[in-house]
Amino acid sequence: MGLNALIKLEQTMFEKIGSGGHAFLYQMGKDYSIENSKILKSGNFAQDQESQLKNLADSPKAAGWGIFDIRKLWNGFDVVISEPHLLDGHTFVDTRFIYGMLAGSLQSIFAEEFFVLETRYDTRANTILLKLRTRTKDNHGRNGEV
Amino acid sequence: MNDSSHSARKNYPRNISLLRPAGNKVIEFMIICKNEIGALAAISGIFAKENLNIEITYGHADRQGNSYLLILYADFSNSSSTVDQIIKDLKELPVIHMVEVDIDQKRHFDDFLYPVVGVDEIVPW
Numbered sequence: 001m002g003l004n005a006l007i008k009l010e011q012t013m014f015e016k017i018g019s020g021g022h023a024f025l026y027q028m029g030k031d032y033s034i035e036n037s038k039i040l041k042s043g044n045f046a047q048d049q050e051s052q053l054k055n056l057a058d059s060p061k062a063a064g065w066g067i068f069d070i071r072k073l074w075n076g077f078d079v080v081i082s083e084p085h086l087l088d089g090h091t092f093v094d095t096r097f098i099y100g101m102l103a104g105s106l107q108s109i110f111a112e113e114f115f116v117l118e119t120r121y122d123t124r125a126n127t128i129l130l131k132l133r134t135r136t137k138d139n140h141g142r143n144g145e146v
Numbered sequence: 147m148n149d150s151s152h153s154a155r156k157n158y159p160r161n162i163s164l165l166r167p168a169g170n171k172v173i174e175f176m177i178i179c180k181n182e183i184g185a186l187a188a189i190s191g192i193f194a195k196e197n198l199n200i201e202i203t204y205g206h207a208d209r210q211g212n213s214y215l216l217i218l219y220a221d222f223s224n225s226s227s228t229v230d231q232i233i234k235d236l237k238e239l240p241v242i243h244m245v246e247v248d249i250d251q252k253r254h255f256d257d258f259l260y261p262v263v264g265v266d267e268i269v270p271w
Contacts, residue, residue, distance in 0.1 A: 002264075046252040058255035062163050064262030083261065 003064055003085045007093050022096040026116075029100025030107075037108035049109060056105045065098050066128070076114060076133035077106060084128050092121050103132055164217065164256040167201040171222040172251075173229055176258040177236065178244040181207045181214040185241040192235045193220055196227035204259075208271055213243060215271065217256055 013021025040055060041047065057068040066084035070077055079102055087093045103114045117131040133139070166172060179185045186205075193200055198220045205216040220232070229247055236245045248257040 003262075040254065045254055048252075051252040054250075054252065055254045058253060058257075061260055062255045062262075064260070067260060085261070 004087060006097060007085075007087050007095050010095055010097060011093065026096035026100035026103075029097040029102075030104035031100075033101040033104035034108055037105055041108070052109045056102075056109065059105075060098065060101060065101075068102075070102075076117070076131065077102075079128075079130040079132065081128040081130065083126060092123070094119060094121065099130060099132075102130065106132065161202070164202070164204060164259065165254055166256070167219050167221070169201075169221055169223060170251055172201060172219050173222060174248040174256060174258075175216075175218050175220060175232075175236075176244075176246045176248075177216040177218070177242065179214050179216065179239075180241045180243070181211055182241065185214060186216070188239050188241055189216065189236065192232060192239070193218075196232065196235075197225045198222060198227065198232070199224070204256075213271075217258060 010021060010025040013024055015021070017024075036059070040052070040059075045055070046052070053070055053072075057070050061067055064085055066081040069080040069082070071079070081098075084092070099116050099119065103116070106112075106114055113135040114132040115135045117133045118129075119131070120129045121127075122129070166174065177189060179189065190200065201219040201221055203216065203218045205214060207214050222229070229249060233245050233247065236242050246258070250257070
């Protein structure tokens with residue numbers, strides 16, 4: 001499925017069932033990437049965490065989602081997405097599918113669960129900042145830096 | 147007489163992810179050359195001369211038809227040549243505009259191609 005079609009599908013889901021549509025697409029992205037990660041954990045692919053992170057960044061780039069810079073923090077990851085895919089080439093849409101993909105891939109690599117703390121789109125720079133944080137029994141995946 | 151119907155013809159896989167081929171001496175080259183007759187023959191001749199097998203190629207001309215973008219993965223396992231020597235030899239060809247390589251053996255995906263475009267989208271390069 002093309003990226004425009006996927007983004008429009010998420011928009012339609014939001015119109016039909018509200019924020020549950022976003023949650024549904026986030027979960028789809030997460031489950032998709034967890035399954036995909038099983039392939040990358042087999043065969044001739046390098047398995048050290050540094051290589052897996054690099055290839056995690058390259059995979060959505062190959063699919064056309066953007067150019068990914070993944071920065072590891074003590075409590076999660078900051079992901080900067082440059083030149084993100086824009087709907088019909090010009091409209092930014094906050095797509096939960098790709099956030100779910102990243103969260104699922106990181107979960108596969110680090111055996112930890114992550115949640116989206118914040119996303120921010122910089123119109124001038126055409127970049128997305130995605131803050132993913134480790135879900136713990138203390139924060140229960142709620143927003144707010146711990 | 148050949149039967150070219152879909153039912154009779156064998157289909158082959160379309161590799162759209164451009165995954166790096168297996169092998170620890172496989173190097174990705176990104177070459178921009180003139181879009182003219184014989185350019186690809188001249189380039190592949192450089193690799194053949196040094197006993198380098200070309201594992202994957204991908205390429206297309208730009209919208210104006212002046213330049214041609216070529217991605218290829220070359221296997222150095224049966225060659226005594228070096229990446230630097232091949233770059234030098236390529237750059238000496240009159241058809242070459244630019245040569246870059248990605249020597250990261252741990253990378254699964256190609257390093258040079260973005261964004262993904264359809265046939266109806268115009269992205270200058």
